Amino acid sequence: MDKFRVIEIKESVFADNNAEAAELRLSLKKKGTLLINLMSSPGSGKTTLLKRTIADLKDELSIAVLEADIDSDVDARAVAEAGAKAIQLHTGGMCHLTAGMTRQGIEEVGLDGIDLAVLENVGNLVCPAEFDTGAAKNVMILSVPEGDDKPLKYPLMFSVCDVLLINKTDVLPYFDFDVDACVERAKKLNPSIEIFTLSGRTGEGFSAWTNWLKESVKEWKTAERVGDNAFVRYGRK
Amino acid sequence: MHELGLLAEIVDKIEEVAKENKVTEIETLVLDVGEYSGVVPVYLEECFPAVIEGTLLEKTKLQLNIIKGKAFCHDCKKTFMIAGNEQNCPYCNSQNCEVIEGGEFVIKEIVAR
Ligand SMILES: Nc1nc2c(ncn2[C@@H]2O[C@H](COP(=O)(O)OP(=O)(O)OP(=O)(O)O)[C@@H](O)[C@H]2O)c(=O)[nH]1
Numbered sequence: 018m019d020k021f022r023v024i025e026i027k028e029s030v031f032a033d034n035n036a037e038a039a040e041l042r043l044s045l046k047k048k049g050t051l052l053i054n055l056m057s058s059p060g061s062g063k064t065t066l067l068k069r070t071i072a073d074l075k076d077e078l079s080i081a082v083l084e085a086d087i088d089s090d091v092d093a094r095a096v097a098e099a100g101a102k103a104i105q106l107h108t109g110g111m112c113h114l115t116a117g118m119t120r121q122g123i124e125e126v127g128l129d130g131i132d133l134a135v136l137e138n139v140g141n142l143v144c145p146a147e148f149d150t151g152a153a154k155n156v157m158i159l160s161v162p163e164g165d166d167k168p169l170k171y172p173l174m175f176s177v178c179d180v181l182l183i184n185k186t187d188v189l190p191y192f193d194f195d196v197d198a199c200v201e202r203a204k205k206l207n208p209s210i211e212i213f214t215l216s217g218r219t220g221e222g223f224s225a226w227t228n229w230l231k232e233s234v235k236e237w238k239t240a241e242r243v244g245d246n247a248f249v250r251y252g253r254k
Numbered sequence: 255m256h257e258l259g260l261l262a263e264i265v266d267k268i269e270e271v272a273k274e275n276k277v278t279e280i281e282t283l284v285l286d287v288g289e290y291s292g293v294v295p296v297y298l299e300e301c302f303p304a305v306i307e308g309t310l311l312e313k314t315k316l317q318l319n320i321i322k323g324k325a326f327c328h329d330c331k332k333t334f335m336i337a338g339n340e341q342n343c344p345y346c347n348s349q350n351c352e353v354i355e356g357g358e359f360v361i362k363e364i365v366a367r
């Protein structure tokens with residue numbers, strides 16, 4: 018019988034996913050669809066925020082929402098009622114979405130004619146920060162009740178996001194959440210992060226966020242190249 | 255937290271490599287795990303038996319090489335070992351430092367025939 022030998026592999030576990038993400042990004046660029054990877058803890062107000070975002074933008078953009086299957090289909094229905102195409106992704110119970118799962122979900126339904134697609138990632142601040150989904154931009158929601166110390170506890174998540182949404186600002190009077198301190202902590206981890214403070218419930222601060230989305234869609238459609246994002250810059254290699 | 259999913263991907267990858275190299279028996283799988291990779295070695299060990307069941311790696315041993323954190327200071331150009339969560343430069347206290355080792359999670363090699 019043959020002797021045992023060493024077969025060198027020396028490949029990052031993240032390499033395959035990164036390559037697949039880059040490929041998906043390129044194909045979505047060709048389609049003119051801006052994919053946003055939305056990450057947060059459970060209950061941060063994603064569905065409420067998405068519903069309002071869709072209502073504000075649906076006359077100008079055609080929108081789709083891709084949901085990770087851990088959420089109930091109550092969310093998918095709410096999103097559809099607000100006027101967006103809702104798509105269910107299959108994570109098989111995983112704690113994060115990979116580029117492969119994202120591509121599979123997109124292939125099933127197609128995104129033809131969609132300007133803006135929002136990927137509702139699995140609800141936690143750890144695992145999704147490790148896997149590039151192929152989104153053009155990465156956005157996280159931090160809601161006021163969660164506390165302003167989250168950048169210290171989940172540094173990778175704050176590093177890989179292009180945008181931080183500080184949500185539920187309507188309850189700021191009832192919590193000791195220090196917005197300035199939170200902004201400073203996030204900027205220290207990721208100097209180029211853009212931060213919007215808003216409330217999905219009252220709509221306060223929403224126009225800055227929806228304007229950013231509109232601008233980003235325009236930029237994505239007209240840019241010559243895919244360009245990079247915070248995930249590509251600071252994510253796992 | 256996602257060690258299970260990562261291992262499943264690794265097993266797929268190894269089965270591919272095994273096919274390419276016409277390997278039928280894998281004695282050891284060696285992974286390099288950086289201290290700052292976000293991957294928890296104990297979880298890898300705990301998940302491993304479940305993931306390899308019914309695969310070519312069913313009898314394979316898992317070997318983990320833990321890689322210590324090392325950083326480079328862009329201000330004073332020195333390299334230093336990272337201690338705990340302290341990532342400031344120990345020489346000049348700069349925060350302008352970059353992790354150069356210890357962030358990796360790499361399939362190093364397999365011992366097979
Ligand atoms: N005060 C306040 N409450 C909010 C706001 N947005 C959402 N909520 C409340 O927070 C709770 C969770 O909101 P959802 O929009 O369902 O949050 P989610 O992130 O989609 O939750 P999961 O899908 O279960 O993870 C609900 O009780 C909402 O009414 C907000 O801006 N202000």
Ligand SMILES: [Mg+2]
Nearest residue numbers: 063064088092
């Ligand atoms: Mg929801």
Ligand SMILES: [Zn+2]
Nearest residue numbers: 327330343346
């Ligand atoms: Zn220094």
